Amino acid sequence: TEGKFPELSEPHLVLTSPAGIESTTPQSTHQHSGQHHAITSGGHTSVSAGKSWLVSAKEAIRLFAYKAGMKLIAAGSDIEIKSLSQNIQLLAKLDITHTANRIELSAQNEVLVNGGGSYTRWSASGIESGTSGSWVAHAANHSMSGGKRIPVVMPQFPVVQEPAKFHIQFRALHNNTGRLVGGAPYCITLTDGQTFFGKTDAKGMTELITLATAQDAQLEWLTHHEDTLSSEEQDSEGC
Known part of the structure; x- marks a missing residue:
């Protein structure tokens, strides 16, 4: 509704200034969001780097320019465009122009050139x-x-390896009190024979194990924790 912002429904930290906000440090600046991260400007948005600008996305990257076009320029080295498992599609309503000292077209199976029906x-x-x-x-x-x-x-x-789709994780609970137990040594054995040793964290959680395929897991509490602990498997994607 008008005048209400769901983003501000909780005690968030808000920085505001009618004249602008600046921050600087001779070292590094790090920003992290467990969910989404939005940067919005009414004018230009500029990103400059003294070395490299690295962008990684688990799913998709999309660039869209509505009016003035888009340029990709490398002044001192090559430009590489690769699709490691699918296709590359180039579409233009008018012309596509290639200019170089030498142009080489190679196809493992077939090359088809069609111009106005002549091919x-x-x-x-x-x-x-x-x-x-x-x-x-x-x-x-x-x-x-x-x-x-x-x-x-x-x-x-x-x-290209498929991302892990299955996760296994346990939580340690005290049999009598039901409280979470941190620092409990454990051993997790998977169906394929892999074993994972460790200690539960402060929240009683074991290591998060990621797998490409579903497997059964056997949890064993080590040393004196064996008689006083019970385990609770956490719900996770693919399990």
Whole structure:
């Protein structure tokens, strides 16, 4: 509703100034959000780095410019665009222009060039060309020699590991009082034989184990905690 902000429904820390807010340090500045992190400006937003600007996202990265366009420029090195497991799609309503000293197109299976319905198809089985109009070729000389081919050398694509989808974690509770027990030594054994040793933290929690596939886990309390502790498995994604 008007005049109410759900973001301020709890005792948050708010910084405000009619003239601006500045912060500086000769060392490092770190910001962390357990949930979302929003940066909004009514004018320009500038990010500058004396060395590298590193951006990582577990899911998606999207850039959108509504009016003035977008530029990606490297002054002293290469620009690499890679899709390690899916496709790269380039779409333009008008023209796509490539300019270089040398342009090389390589495909492991097939290259298809189609312009207005006239086409050329290149593959290991041969070259096929077709048009519904005229075909005009200009050359000082024409030479039709025997067959020849250049092997296609494809780069090695790295294996992209699927992110872990299953988690295993236990919480230590005292049998008599039900209170959380920290510092309790334990051993967790998985179906595939992996073992994890450790001690529960101040909240009685064991280490969070992440797995790509579902497995059963056996928890063993070590030393004198064995008779006084019970375990409670925590609900987590995929378990």
